[in-house]
Amino acid sequence: MACGRYHELLSARLDGLLTAEEERRLEEHLALCPDCRAVGSRLAAIRTAFDDLEEVPAPEGFAQGVMDRIRRETAPRAIPLFRRPQVRALAGLAACLVLAVGLYSAGGHGGQERWEMAARSFDQGASTEVLDGVTGEDGPRVDASLIDPTPADAPQIAAYAASGAARTDGAGGTMEKAAPVEERYFAGVGVSGAEAALVLDRLPDGAAELIPPETAAQPYPGGGTVYLGLSADVLDQVGRLAAEQGAxxxxxxxxxxxxxxxxxxxLEG
Amino acid sequence: MADRELVERAKRGDQEAFEQLVLDNQNRVYALALRLVDDREEAADLAQEAFVKAWQGLVSFQGESSFSTWIYRLTTNLCIDYLRKQKRREGVEPAVSLDDEDSGWLEPADWEGDPQRLLERAERGRALAQGLEQLSEWQRQILVLRELSGLSYQEIGQTLDIDLGTVRSRIARARMALRKILLEDGNFFGYVPSNQTKDQDRG
Structure with a gap:
């Protein structure tokens, strides 16, 4: 017997999603088909077994790791959070970014230390936000009540917010968790004499033409390029292109x- | 100490109480993440992140659902975000965000006494875990979203950017594939209680 479509009905029935008509057709068939009756009971057994699904032990130090991250978040300090040895740090930012790339690329002389020192002098202010490149995405991913009510009090890795939540800088939209394994979300990388930055995962089409040829470009630690000394106009235009292209x-x-x-x-890659 | 009381204390800032909640839930949360993203390091990262988010959001956790349910939902959301980001990097646009309604959630089992039954259930749980591993990635993911994360067909459709009909047929196919694997395994259906039908199931 070709019972494939009845298998789908049996599955949907587990989830309570059959129409009356489908239910009827299924029952008619089951009355005649022991195979399908058996399939039905076995699917039900699998469903039940999910309740007893074997746990996978969390890796050693898991709970400790959670508590460490919590403590780092709730302690009001100017020291940013280093999540990886390669120094990908996130910190609360005010309008003012402090210089790091300049020091880092000064090369050699305790570059790592200087980076840390520079990072430490960051102002605490608004949370770091990561705007999703796809604008117009809406619908909360997580309950809006998960927004920390006082984002300015402590450094946060990433605030998780519902769309439409008012942000101090006027930018709404969905925010994402920042800095998973290979993403390079960071904050506080500034460049000698520069304030604020736009960070992209690639140079958008058409952007290269907007950047003046005499613009100084430096390598960015971890892979990428920093363009220095851009005007607000240029940055704005590039930003718009980037937003359109999800960069x-x-x-x-x-x-x-x-x-x-x-x-x-x-950034690179 | 009862779950409810731990939550109350954690809400007031008691980190030790929260740590106990972490310990109580970490294995299942980690397992969920692992089964969704299939990468141990990433799963650990996401699972930890879920707990951190839970801590941050505790102040508004009202307790309509259990803490376990809530942390499961947080974990699912984070994993889905991660999976979408992975897809985006491969050039596929992410789907519409999830509806946050709790729906069709299967509460984790309470262990009910009888040691023989417990043993059988544990054996089946282990066989099921092994069976899940043998599924293809999409099969495992869709089943985990349905059975562990408790997402509705509609939510799954939004998450994976497929229509309801496709959700339904994929879930059915995934279940049938899992059934076939478990039949071959032999450990799982050996424990089907005798009050269920003994009809032939020729696969």
């Missing part, structure tokens, strides 16, 4: 009252 990782240039000169950071 924006972080937009720290908008609404901060940031002053020129500005930096554009384009």
């Amino acid at each position: 924006v990782l972080q937009d720290l240039s908008a609404g901060n009252g940031a002053e020129e000169p500005l930096a554009l950071i384009v």
Whole structure:
């Protein structure tokens, strides 16, 4: 007997999603088909077994790791959070970013230390936000009540917010968890003399033409390029292109009252 | 100490109480993440993140559902975000965000006494875990979203950006594939209680 379509009905029945008509057809068939009756009872047994699904032990130190992250988040300090040895740090930002790339690329002389020192002097202010490059995405992913009510009090890795939540810099939209394994969300990388930055995961089409040829470009630690000394206009246009093409990782240039000169950071990979 | 009381204390800032909640739930949360993203390191990261988010959001957790349910939902959301990001990097646009309604959630089992039954259930649980591993990625993911995360067909459709009919047929196919694997395994259906039908199931 070709029972394939009845298998689908049996499955949907487990989830209570049969129409009356489908239910009727299924019952008629089951009265005649012991195979399908058996399939039905076995599918039900599988469903039940999910309640007893074997746990996978969390890796050692898991709970400790959670508590450590919580403690780092709730302690009000200016020290940013280093999630990886390769120094991908996130910190609360105010309008002012402090210099790091300049020091880092000064090369060699305790570059790592200087990076940390520079990072430590970041102002605490608004949470780091990561705007999804796809604008117009709506619908909360997580209950809006998960927004920390006082985002400015402590550094946060990433606030998880529902769309439409008012943000201090006027940028709404869905926010994402930042800095999973290979993403390079970061904050506080500034460049000598520059304030604020736009961070992209690639140079959008058409952007190369907007950047003046004499713009200084430096390698960004971890892979990528920093364009220094851009005007607000240029940054704005590039930002718009990037938003259209879904290339924006972080937009720290908008609404901060940031002053020129500005930096554009384009990450690699 | 009862779950409810731990939550109450954690809400007031008691980190030790929260740590106990973490310990109580970490294995299942980690297992869920692992079964969704299929990468141990990433799963651990996401699972930890879920707990951190739970801590941050505790203040508004009202307790309409259990803490376990809630942390499961947080974990699912984070994993889905991660999976979408992975897809995006491969050039596929993410689907519409999830509806946050709790729906069709299967509460984790309470262990009910009888040691023989417990043993059988544990054996089946282990066989099921092994069977899940043998499924293809999409089969496992869709089943986990349905059976562990408790998402409705509609939510699954939104998550995976497929229509309801496709959700329904894929879930059915995944279940049938799992059934076939478990039949071959032999450990699982050996424990089907005798009050169920003994009809032939020729696969």
